Amino acid sequence: MEMEEKFDAIIVGAGASGLGAAYSLAKSGFNVVVLERGQRIGAKNVYGGRIYSHVFEKEIPGFKEDAPVERWVTGERLTFLDDSSAATLELSSDFSSENSFITTLSKFNEWLGKKVEETGGLVISGIKVDDLIIEGSTVKGIVAGEERLFADVVIDAEGVNPILAKKAGLRGDWNPHEVAVGVKEVIKLPESVIEDRFNLNHGEGAANLFLGYASRYGFGGGFLYTAKDTISIGVVVRVDSAIANRISVYDIVEDFRLHPYISKLIKDGSPIEYSAHLVPEAGIHGVPKLYGNGILLTGDAAGFVLNRGFTVRGVDFAFLSGVIAAETIRKAHEEGDFSASTLSHYEQRLKESVVFRELENFRKVPNLLSNLRFFETYPKLLCEILKDAYTVGEDSKKIYPLLKNKMRDRVSMITLIRDIISVVRNL
Amino acid sequence: MDIIVCVKQSYDVQQIKFDPKTGEPMLAGAPRKMSDMDRRALEEALRIREKVGGVVKTVSIGTPDSRDVVKEIYAMGADEAYILTDLKLEKADPDVTARLLSEMIKKIGNYDLILSGAASTDGYSWQVPAKVAAHLNLPFLPNAISINVNDAVMVDCDLGDAIYDYKAPLPCMVSVSLEINEPRIPTLSAILKASRKPFTEFHIKDFEVDLSPELEVISTAMPKVARKNFIVDASDASKLDEVRKIVDELRKENVI
Numbered sequence: 001m002e003m004e005e006k007f008d009a010i011i012v013g014a015g016a017s018g019l020g021a022a023y024s025l026a027k028s029g030f031n032v033v034v035l036e037r038g039q040r041i042g043a044k045n046v047y048g049g050r051i052y053s054h055v056f057e058k059e060i061p062g063f064k065e066d067a068p069v070e071r072w073v074t075g076e077r078l079t080f081l082d083d084s085s086a087a088t089l090e091l092s093s094d095f096s097s098e099n100s101f102i103t104t105l106s107k108f109n110e111w112l113g114k115k116v117e118e119t120g121g122l123v124i125s126g127i128k129v130d131d132l133i134i135e136g137s138t139v140k141g142i143v144a145g146e147e148r149l150f151a152d153v154v155i156d157a158e159g160v161n162p163i164l165a166k167k168a169g170l171r172g173d174w175n176p177h178e179v180a181v182g183v184k185e186v187i188k189l190p191e192s193v194i195e196d197r198f199n200l201n202h203g204e205g206a207a208n209l210f211l212g213y214a215s216r217y218g219f220g221g222g223f224l225y226t227a228k229d230t231i232s233i234g235v236v237v238r239v240d241s242a243i244a245n246r247i248s249v250y251d252i253v254e255d256f257r258l259h260p261y262i263s264k265l266i267k268d269g270s271p272i273e274y275s276a277h278l279v280p281e282a283g284i285h286g287v288p289k290l291y292g293n294g295i296l297l298t299g300d301a302a303g304f305v306l307n308r309g310f311t312v313r314g315v316d317f318a319f320l321s322g323v324i325a326a327e328t329i330r331k332a333h334e335e336g337d338f339s340a341s342t343l344s345h346y347e348q349r350l351k352e353s354v355v356f357r358e359l360e361n362f363r364k365v366p367n368l369l370s371n372l373r374f375f376e377t378y379p380k381l382l383c384e385i386l387k388d389a390y391t392v393g394e395d396s397k398k399i400y401p402l403l404k405n406k407m408r409d410r411v412s413m414i415t416l417i418r419d420i421i422s423v424v425r426n427l
Numbered sequence: 428m429d430i431i432v433c434v435k436q437s438y439d440v441q442q443i444k445f446d447p448k449t450g451e452p453m454l455a456g457a458p459r460k461m462s463d464m465d466r467r468a469l470e471e472a473l474r475i476r477e478k479v480g481g482v483v484k485t486v487s488i489g490t491p492d493s494r495d496v497v498k499e500i501y502a503m504g505a506d507e508a509y510i511l512t513d514l515k516l517e518k519a520d521p522d523v524t525a526r527l528l529s530e531m532i533k534k535i536g537n538y539d540l541i542l543s544g545a546a547s548t549d550g551y552s553w554q555v556p557a558k559v560a561a562h563l564n565l566p567f568l569p570n571a572i573s574i575n576v577n578d579a580v581m582v583d584c585d586l587g588d589a590i591y592d593y594k595a596p597l598p599c600m601v602s603v604s605l606e607i608n609e610p611r612i613p614t615l616s617a618i619l620k621a622s623r624k625p626f627t628e629f630h631i632k633d634f635e636v637d638l639s640p641e642l643e644v645i646s647t648a649m650p651k652v653a654r655k656n657f658i659v660d661a662s663d664a665s666k667l668d669e670v671r672k673i674v675d676e677l678r679k680e681n682v683i
């Protein structure tokens with residue numbers, strides 16, 4: 001069936017990036033529709049647990065009062081795990097520094113969807129976009145089942161598995177070292193137990209990242225976020241590493257949960273949810289062609305995810321890339337031209353934005369993270385040294401001889417120093 | 428033929444999580460969808476309209492987060508949707524629900540046939556349709572598996588022990604069961620057309636209905652499945668007899 005109505009923009013995917021674009025366009029009066037294949041908004045979205053709030057506060061009036069924030073992060077911990085012990089670095093800051101919060105992504109996206117509808121955009125779930133309508137080299141619309149829908153421009157916000165972007169010739173498949181697989185469990189515990197266990201006041205939250213045992217000493221790490229009355233724990237492992245080490249993603253989160261350090265934190269909790277999802281992790285190297293005639297690529301589909309080894313950040317970048325795509329479309333609309341040359345403005349604006357700045361800043365991270373010492377040697381070393389240092393025996397121990405002894409056959413002092421410098425420089 | 432269909436936005440029971448400790452459903456923010464049997468009642472109404480012409484209207488009540496049901500109602504093809512939402516309806520029992528629905532139906536007026544699902548996907552009380560019929564003083568035909576209308580209504584009702592053929596004069600009320608039809612899946616263009624179609628909102632203050640429920644729900648819990656939880660440490664050869672015992676037990680119960 002042919003549709004008579006033509007939209008200003010069709011957006012494929014109701015994740016943070018698609019909804020960011022839709023919100024921004026609808027706010028300026030554009031006729032937009034978001035199509036989401038999940039039965040409801042948020043149904044297919046998976047992440048760790050924390051969102052950086054800056055972009056949202058800037059774009060959405062009254063964000064703090066209205067958004068479904070469960071806890072503002074006030075405590076940050078980085079924990080090195082070996083098979084049975086843990087060494088933790090902790091930073092507690094005060095409540096006023098509200099710059100990231102913990103929430104459920106499906107609830108958050110559902111809320112964003114409501115915002116889009118309030119501003120006059122359409123968000124339709126349960127519709128899978130099967131194909132793009134391409135005439136010559138210009139994208140004219142989308143195909144969903146038997147139906148075709150036309151628009152000046154299509155925003156491809158379909159997430160980490162961008163089938164349409166491939167069809168449009170914007171990008172190819174990810175290589176195994178460019179994506180990670182994340183597995184997550186949600187564990188229910190009473191609010192007060194969570195606050196006691198993590199030393200939190202009401203409304204405060206803790207973020208804990210893990211290196212070492214969590215990813216079975218392969219490329220990746222573990223995470224733990226305290227939501228209101230649930231705790232999310234999970235593991236992210238780079239796909240090439242999972243394949244090489246024959247890691248079963250199902251076992252890995254189970255093993256993580258049973259680690260003595262974790263099992264204490266979630267004691268008496270009951271698992272209520274289990275999910276798995278891919279994360280792009282190529283950094284700036286993985287950014288494909290971002291635009292074509294009548295099409296723009298946003299969010300995970302464009303690889304806008306920052307993985308610093310101990311934090312994964314993608315939701316705010318996804319949203320911001322959507323907002324910048326919307327800005328570009330407004331400009332294109334003014335000029336009455338949606339060709340690649342006008343849409344190239346998108347890339348320019350992104351390059352000036354925090355998305356590219358951050359990805360640039362961490363340009364070396366994917367390489368740095370290819371260094372297995374960070375995932376195996378150092379977490380184990382640290383745990384062992386501290387364990388020995390704090391074990392009181394016949395004679396007291398000095399750290400340096402301990403360190404030297406432990407490092408023998410595993411890593412040279414020069415390499416250690418070099419690694420420390422590269423971490424300080426790049427993270 | 429003017430048909431009014433009662434449509435409830437129920438919880439999507441398959442998506443609901445239960446607190447593993449207390450067995451209680453975790454309803455805060457739980458996903459919603461149109462009640463399965465109500466969807467079939469609406470489908471049936473649309474099919475009757477397609478055959479004999481007329482207008483299909485819907486009435487819905489619920490908490491404010493059930494408003495989205497209107498979009499689905501219109502996407503399927505209803506002509507007019509009427510809805511009443513209020514936070515106070517969180518604890519509405521079948522009686523309050525039926526009284527409000529019948530008041531709304533009276534206000535809309537002008538109907539030949541009223542349809543609804545026989546029971547809602549979440550509450551599953553099977554009481555509302557009969558109560559609505561009683562309040563409106565209408566003949567009531569429950570659990571329809573097929574409906575035919577001309578000057579009267581001919582209905583096959585599945586009453587458990589047998590299928591009964593009933594005939595009733597118009598206007599009357601019919602509740603439908605799951606087997607009656609396979610509801611249509613709205614097309615994208617129908618959803619788009621529906622998305623901006625206006626609907627009528629009623630308010631509690633429009634009606635003189637006592638909202639205090641007669642029923643008090645004491646608890647809602649997941650059915651407990653008793654498991655025998657029998658674990659044998661197979662590394663110990665002396666325990667092999669126990670394994671044999673289990674195998675015998677399972678044979679006895681025809682599991683293996």
Ligand SMILES: Cc1cc2nc3c(=O)[nH]c(=O)nc-3n(C[C@H](O)[C@H](O)[C@H](O)COP(=O)(O)OP(=O)(O)OC[C@H]3O[C@@H](n4cnc5c(N)ncnc54)[C@H](O)[C@@H]3O)c2cc1C
Pocket residue numbers: 012013014015016017018035036037038042044045046047048049050051052127128129130157158159160181182183184234235236277278279298299300301304305312313314315316318
């Ligand atoms: C385990 C894990 C932990 C993470 N932790 C964090 C974290 O703590 N903080 C953070 O900021 N980020 C985190 N991220 C990254 C973050 O989740 C993503 O970067 C972000 O959600 C991407 O948003 P998006 O809109 O680009 O894509 P998505 O959220 O994936 O949305 C894409 C949507 O498009 C839909 N879709 C796809 N194809 C079609 C189609 N053909 N037709 C219709 N719809 C379609 C999908 O159903 C989906 O809803 C994590 C990711 C993972 C996997």
